[in-house]
Amino acid sequence: MASKEKRSLPKTLFSLLIFLLFITISSPQKITTIRFATWDTGELFQIEQAIAKNFEKLYPNIKVQVESYGDNFDQKLAASFGAKNPPDVMYMWDFPTYAESLLPLDDLIKNEKNINLNDYYPAVLNYCKYENKYYGLPVGFTSHVVYWNKDLFKRNNVQPPSPNWTWDELIDKAKKITNPSQKIYGFAFPISPDPYDFEQFLWSNGGRYCSLDGKEIEGYLNSKEMIETLALFTKMLREGIAVLTGTQQIQSGGDLFKAGKVGMLESGIWRLPEFQEAKLNFGVHILPAFKGKKVKSILNVSAISIAKDSKNIKEAWEFVKYYSYNKDAIKMRKGDLPTRKSVASEMGFLKDPYYQPFYKMVEASKDTVPSFNLNRNMRKVYDELAVTIEKIFSEQADENKIKEYLNELVTTCKRFLK
Incomplete structure (x- = not known):
């Protein structure tokens, strides 16, 4: 009798494993929704929605809800921070005003192996700092x-x-x-x-x-x-x-x-x-x-930041990295210039007579920080x-x-x- 039980045990374990595998596959994957606030409207907003969809294909457990605040961006953003219900991720340029409500990114950047800060133009990175901390990653810019x-x-x-x-x-x-x-x-x-x-x-x-x-x-x-x-x-x-x-x-x-x-x-x-x-x-x-x-x-710099009160910081950071650093995402955007040297070169901007002067100016301005960023x-x-x-x-x-x-x-x- 005992020997018969021993012979049937492997079959029982196999059946149990099949059952557990079935449960795992059939169970719905937990989806985390993050909110991304932008000041853009029209075509630029549609492009940002398309970038979010591409991100979701790579990260099926994260859904990105893109919200256009348009001309009322600052009022809506300030109100959301005041109500303790900010978007997880948002466009940003005014770091002195919003720094207290934003997550410093220095530790996340330090532990990130897939981002090479040296590929960003130094001047552009400078604009993402306040009181010597990074509160955003650069998305686009223009020099004059x-x-x-x-x-x-x-x-x-x-x-x-x-x-x-x-x-x-x-x-x-x-x-x-x-x-x-x-x-x-x-x-x-x-x-x-x-x-x-x-x-x-x-x-x-x-x-x-x-x-x-x-x-x-x-x-x-x-x-x-x-x-x-x-x-x-x-x-x-x-x-x-x-x-x-x-x-x-x-x-x-x-x-x-x-x-x-x-x-x-x-x-x-x-x-x-x-x-x-x-x-x-x-x-x-x-x-x-x-x-x-x-x-x-x-420089007029657009950056992307994370709210300090976000409950989805891990997922928000994945989106921030993708939106700022991923070459495909960068190439999709319009309205400003790529902030990564390699992408600007790949797109031919460093030799194009219409675009080259903008990059000459950003190189010439690498040690500049506007007074606006020095005192709120x-x-x-x-x-x-x-x-x-x-x-x-x-x-x-x-x-x-x-x-x-x-x-x-x-x-x-x-x-x-x-």
Whole structure:
């Protein structure tokens, strides 16, 4: 009897294993849903949904719910953090404002073998840091360049911009292109430029808005370099070779450029498809340098971050890695430029005359960090600075008046950094 039981035991175990295997296969796999908040709408939103679907194919246990917040991105995001119900993953650029609500990624990055930080452009990575911690991985960027109208240059016998041109060269070309009777100007810039963007010109002149610890604006915001930088622009206005955009009379620099009324225009990557669709004969060139100094560009960087209160950090991190680093995901996106060197090279951007200047500028700006990222209260300084610059440009102020206005600005803003 005992020997018969022993002979039947293997068959019983085999049946049990088959049963357990059946239960495992037939049991539904646990699905974790993560929410991904984006500011994009339209085609860009649809692309992001497609990227999420591709991710889900690789990670069938994770579902990504893509949510478009559009123009109300900041309001909705702030409200979700306040209600302790934020999306797990979100687009991000304003790290000083949101850092307290975001998960520092340093430990996750350190333990990640499949991400090579050296393949990201250093300048782009810098923008994902706040108080020396990474709060996001870069997704896309634009540096700033000068678009120039080849037809206007040719018509006025003006040579194309030289490889390492200066503001003196730009001004000389602007003078030759300007034709007041036809309302054609050599250069155009906004009456109220975004202070975040405008700092690039001060960098190129050897200055910055505040100290590197983000605590001092005295001697920075009202420095000799800042006065010279602003005076450069007002001098072009007084000489009639540049025109202000964003006024009641003139709304858009892009429209002026497309109409053949402006020879040169400073802007980012977002202008490129607009000018290409208009079938303009134009070129793209690096920003001009101040004589004897190194040219720098501000970067507008999109990053992807994880909410500190996310209950699905493991799954969120998998998506963040895929969205930022996966080559297929990077190549699908539009609206900005790849942040990985290898992908930019693979896509031909480093040799394409339309895209190459953007990458030259990001290489030239690898040691820059905007003042905005150094102190969360710089936003208040920027608000006051915007008013001051608009006043300076509208009055076409000279250096003495500019100095007076900047000293008043520093006196007003010092309290913000206390």
